[in-house]
Amino acid sequence: MRPLLVPFFISHQGCPHRCVFCNQVRVAGPEGALPTRTQLLHRIDEYRMGAPARRLEVAFYGGTFTALPRRDQEALLLPLQPLLAGGILQSVRISTRPDAIDPDTARFLKAHGVATVELGVQSLDSGVLLLSGRGHGSAEVEISVATLKEAGIEVGIQLMPGLPNDTPETSLATLRQALALQPAFLRIYPTLVIDGTELARRYREGSYQPMTLTQAVTLCKEMLVLAGQAGIPVVRFGLQPTSELDSPGVVLAGPYHPAFGQLVESELCFDRMCALLEDVPAGSVVTFGAPAGRVSDLVGQRRGNLQRLAARYGVTATVREDAALSPDLISLQWGELTRHACLFESYPRH
Numbered sequence: 001m002r003p004l005l006v007p008f009f010i011s012h013q014g015c016p017h018r019c020v021f022c023n024q025v026r027v028a029g030p031e032g033a034l035p036t037r038t039q040l041l042h043r044i045d046e047y048r049m050g051a052p053a054r055r056l057e058v059a060f061y062g063g064t065f066t067a068l069p070r071r072d073q074e075a076l077l078l079p080l081q082p083l084l085a086g087g088i089l090q091s092v093r094i095s096t097r098p099d100a101i102d103p104d105t106a107r108f109l110k111a112h113g114v115a116t117v118e119l120g121v122q123s124l125d126s127g128v129l130l131l132s133g134r135g136h137g138s139a140e141v142e143i144s145v146a147t148l149k150e151a152g153i154e155v156g157i158q159l160m161p162g163l164p165n166d167t168p169e170t171s172l173a174t175l176r177q178a179l180a181l182q183p184a185f186l187r188i189y190p191t192l193v194i195d196g197t198e199l200a201r202r203y204r205e206g207s208y209q210p211m212t213l214t215q216a217v218t219l220c221k222e223m224l225v226l227a228g229q230a231g232i233p234v235v236r237f238g239l240q241p242t243s244e245l246d247s248p249g250v251v252l253a254g255p256y257h258p259a260f261g262q263l264v265e266s267e268l269c270f271d272r273m274c275a276l277l278e279d280v281p282a283g284s285v286v287t288f289g290a291p292a293g294r295v296s297d298l299v300g301q302r303r304g305n306l307q308r309l310a311a312r313y314g315v316t317a318t319v320r321e322d323a324a325l326s327p328d329l330i331s332l333q334w335g336e337l338t339r340h341a342c343l344f345e346s347y348p349r350h
């Protein structure tokens with residue numbers, strides 16, 4: 001069983017930068033002092049009482065953990081050591097920038113129970129990185145991934161398609177480079193225009209245009225296929241909705257949707273369902289098989305996929321879970337005929 005996450009958001013703490021898209025206060029909540037030892041232990045205790053059978057994982061998100069002064073990093077990690085030793089905490093994860101990792105830092109993290117580092121990579125295209133004000137290039141990403149792995153730390157990579165100067169082609173090239181680094185997982189956050197950022201200023205003056213929701217879903221399903229082919233999970237698409245993000249005037253533009261990830265998964269399933277129906281005559285009654293946990297992806301939000309299949313092919317379709325299917329397969333049953341489609345089959349590119 002996966003450990004239960006105990007999240008702490010340390011907005012902008014430790015971050016020496018202002019990337020053009022970033023307003024951590026709006027995305028993750030107000031900036032404040034780092035949590036004290038008492039606050040840390042109290043929150044962990046609350047989670048422990050809420051789920052006594054689960055092991056816990058503390059996650060420090062936001063900010064740039066490893067750019068904090070070392071004494072602050074110690075103040076956050078040292079109170080966790082007895083809980084790690086006692087098995088109450090399984091592990092600790094942090095997020096940081098690629099250029100805030102060096103061998104000494106990686107050893108320090110490992111020695112203090114940090115099992116996973118999520119790197120905000122965003123892009124591996126030098127032009128995109130430059131126009132996004134990241135302050136580093138792609139070489140730092142490769143070095144930091146290698147450094148963390150060498151220290152025995154799992155690496156997750158966060159990507160942001162749709163940054164200034166980015167195109168579907170550069171996003172996919174970035175993804176291929178990221179996959180070649182063999183991270184343990186990916187998070188993909190299509191770029192949003194958040195109030196109070198440089199990107200918002202550029203958007204208002206007309207020099208930056210974000211992806212539409214449809215463009216972002218189309219690109220992300222292709223990214224999902226490539227990641228699936230490489231066997232690397234995408235653990236999240238799109239920012240987690242928060243009351244702050246959902247407040248009027250915060251997301252000015254861009255492909256924001258509270259269930260963005262499910263849109264991507266559903267669109268991918270829809271494409272594969274269409275391929276399976278190619279020669280099935282109108283009026284047919286068909287049943288799709290979904291691997292465990294995927295029924296809602298095939299059905300679509302508000303049964304949208306089934307309605308679109310009815311409109312396009314004239315079929316009446318239902319979906320049932322088939323636990324025997326591997327996670328990358330769906331099936332079609334039409335009369336005596338059963339056929340399968342692989343979710344991670346490549347899309348043709350023009």
Ligand code: SF4
Binds near residue numbers: 016062063
């Ligand atoms: S490095 Fe991260 S926290 Fe800092 S400004 Fe950029 S995106 Fe925001």
